[in-house]
Amino acid sequence: MSENTQISPATAGGFAGDPVAALAVSGSGSCCGSPAQAVGSILPPAGQLPTAGPCCGSQQAAEAAGSCCGTEAKTEAVTTGQGCCG
Amino acid sequence: MTAGSESVAHLDALLPLVSAERMAATVTALASAEFTGRRVGTAGGAAARAWLVAHLADLGAAVDTDDFPVRNVPELYAAPAVVWGEGETSTRLTFGREVAVHSTSADTSEVRRGPLGVAGSNDPTGRWLVVPAGGNPLDAARDASGAAGLLVSRAVDADGWQYTVLAGPDPGPLPILTLDAGTHRAVLAAATSAGWWSANTPLRRRDVTGANIHARFPAAEPGGIEVLLTAHYDGVGDHPGLRQPGASDNASGVAVVLEAARILAAARPAGVGVAVALLDAEEVGALGSAHHSQQLQSGDVRPLVINIDGAGLLDQAAAVEAGGPAPALLALLDQAGRHTGLPLAAGPVASDNRRYAAAGLAAVGIGAGMAGYHSPADTPDRVDPHTLKAIARLVVATVHLAASAPATLSSPIGDKR
Numbered sequence: 171m172s173e174n175t176q177i178s179p180a181t182a183g184g185f186a187g188d189p190v191a192a193l194a195v196s197g198s199g200s201c202c203g204s205p206a207q208a209v210g211s212i213l214p215p216a217g218q219l220p221t222a223g224p225c226c227g228s229q230q231a232a233e234a235a236g237s238c239c240g241t242e243a244k245t246e247a248v249t250t251g252q253g254c255c256g
Numbered sequence: 257m258t259a260g261s262e263s264v265a266h267l268d269a270l271l272p273l274v275s276a277e278r279m280a281a282t283v284t285a286l287a288s289a290e291f292t293g294r295r296v297g298t299a300g301g302a303a304a305r306a307w308l309v310a311h312l313a314d315l316g317a318a319v320d321t322d323d324f325p326v327r328n329v330p331e332l333y334a335a336p337a338v339v340w341g342e343g344e345t346s347t348r349l350t351f352g353r354e355v356a357v358h359s360t361s362a363d364t365s366e367v368r369r370g371p372l373g374v375a376g377s378n379d380p381t382g383r384w385l386v387v388p389a390g391g392n393p394l395d396a397a398r399d400a401s402g403a404a405g406l407l408v409s410r411a412v413d414a415d416g417w418q419y420t421v422l423a424g425p426d427p428g429p430l431p432i433l434t435l436d437a438g439t440h441r442a443v444l445a446a447a448t449s450a451g452w453w454s455a456n457t458p459l460r461r462r463d464v465t466g467a468n469i470h471a472r473f474p475a476a477e478p479g480g481i482e483v484l485l486t487a488h489y490d491g492v493g494d495h496p497g498l499r500q501p502g503a504s505d506n507a508s509g510v511a512v513v514l515e516a517a518r519i520l521a522a523a524r525p526a527g528v529g530v531a532v533a534l535l536d537a538e539e540v541g542a543l544g545s546a547h548h549s550q551q552l553q554s555g556d557v558r559p560l561v562i563n564i565d566g567a568g569l570l571d572q573a574a575a576v577e578a579g580g581p582a583p584a585l586l587a588l589l590d591q592a593g594r595h596t597g598l599p600l601a602a603g604p605v606a607s608d609n610r611r612y613a614a615a616g617l618a619a620v621g622i623g624a625g626m627a628g629y630h631s632p633a634d635t636p637d638r639v640d641p642h643t644l645k646a647i648a649r650l651v652v653a654t655v656h657l658a659a660s661a662p663a664t665l666s667s668p669i670g671d672k673r
Contacts, residue, residue: 184593184600185576189586190601190621192578 258267263525263660264595267653270523271596274515274648276641282311282511283644284636286489287363287501294502295422295493296326296537297464304489308469308534315521317532324547326466326537330422334458335496337367338433340443342451345485352498352632354439356418358393358408358432360425361457368431370404372443372451384453386444389437397430405431407456409440413555417631420500423541431457465602466490466536468544474538476529481658484531484559485651486545487513488538488609492630503636504568504626508535511644512567516651527657535608538565547607549615560585560658561619562651565607567624568641572648575603577621579613585620585654592653598646622647 185191286309288430292300305321312319336357349355363637373383375396380403387396387408396406412418418434433455435443443451469489476482487509491502502508520530535544535661545563548636552558562585574593593600605621612619628634 182599183595183597184590186573186599186601189576189590189602190583190599192576192586193582195577195602195604227463238626 266633267656271649273519274645276645279511279515279644280641282637283503283507286507287636293500294491295494296466296490297329308558315518317473321467321469321470323465326543327463328461329464329540331462332459332495340453342446342623345394349436353416356434357457357459358434359421360428361432361459362427362430363460364431364457367456368404369454370449372453374447386447397428409434409480415633419449419630422492422539453643466550468536469534471532471640473530480527482529483550483655486533486563488535490536490539492539500632501635503634503639508567508639509564510632512564512648515648518561519652520655525656527659538608542608542611545611549611553615561612561617563609563621565642566623566626567647568639569627573599573601573607575623576600577605578619582618585618588654591657592650596649596653598650
């Protein structure tokens, strides 16, 4: 267990705020991101509502769906060598 | 005793049955050399699938698999041989740390040697062109006709690895290698003098067959709630000479789902049906869940989906990302978090949950950390047993509370503390 992990019945569990914020996670409407980015002690705040449509898959699939992978996100993905999901 | 308090008592009797040791053993098994990192379409992936099918059958589930095609899966079929130098000096680079093959690289099995140059400044013909830091390799490639290849800078992780990514655009016409920042600086300087570069990029694409694993436990009675527990079992796979065990990503998630299914199958909480989908091809773009969610979309069953991606190293809170009509599911998760003492926070979980949500299902993704993401450092010893236990307890509690939600749900959505 990491030094900062606090899991015990004495710890206040559940969401610290409104659980509905999990429906508006920043970046969930884009292609990019990885679970690794969700592991730090500082989680990104909830942000804009996710867009509709598939949010994973190949660049071609995203383009075919007309959603998901915006130009900026696509460029970032290519530059860093990072793909859409996983 | 009321029905609600009876149900909570039943849940409290179940939670101590969650075994961190059993889950750790599952992680170790799935991360073993026998399964070669579990990349989709590989023999190791098939062996892991067979192991999981047998495991689920032992739990009493009806198990089957469902194939689907997966195109253009990147596969490094040899470690790249990379040497560079100035004049008479030469340096061989370490694959995975100092140098890696870019995911959009062309496949060149033969070593190419040529002078170094700077992209955008030198005649590209026959040269390995160094793209200055921050430059876009696709832009550089457009102006690099006739070049031997491109060299781009890439950050390394905390362990010094250039982590592997399988999902992404199709390959371009040029060999492309990624260099850690220090190597990139040195090579960029050498590109203005008498530097030379010698390398191959043995990265091919294969069309393969992926296969999801479906396990069905007794369905809910009419009017009951169906819950689908999901986790992807594929990984980015081993490279030649470089094991990538995929312990946190996502043997840990699979272990949690198996343990939760074990507990729930035995307890059979009234009013809830439990099914499990262990998904393939997540690492190439969540294609297993895309395939499965389409099937669910065309059927009558609309389960609540709980996807686990990464249960390796919890820090302060487990990340939760939700999609689709999920407020009620989030309320259950909140209640379960409170009951088990696990803090939750809205955060990105870019995984299979997005496919189910996009198909209109209530879906949550839960991520509780990974060490050594997509690298050789993703080993079983870095998966924290307490994290496995905390997430499995959360899942068991969520599903159990779903059966008795009207009686016990004391923290409806919108409840502020």
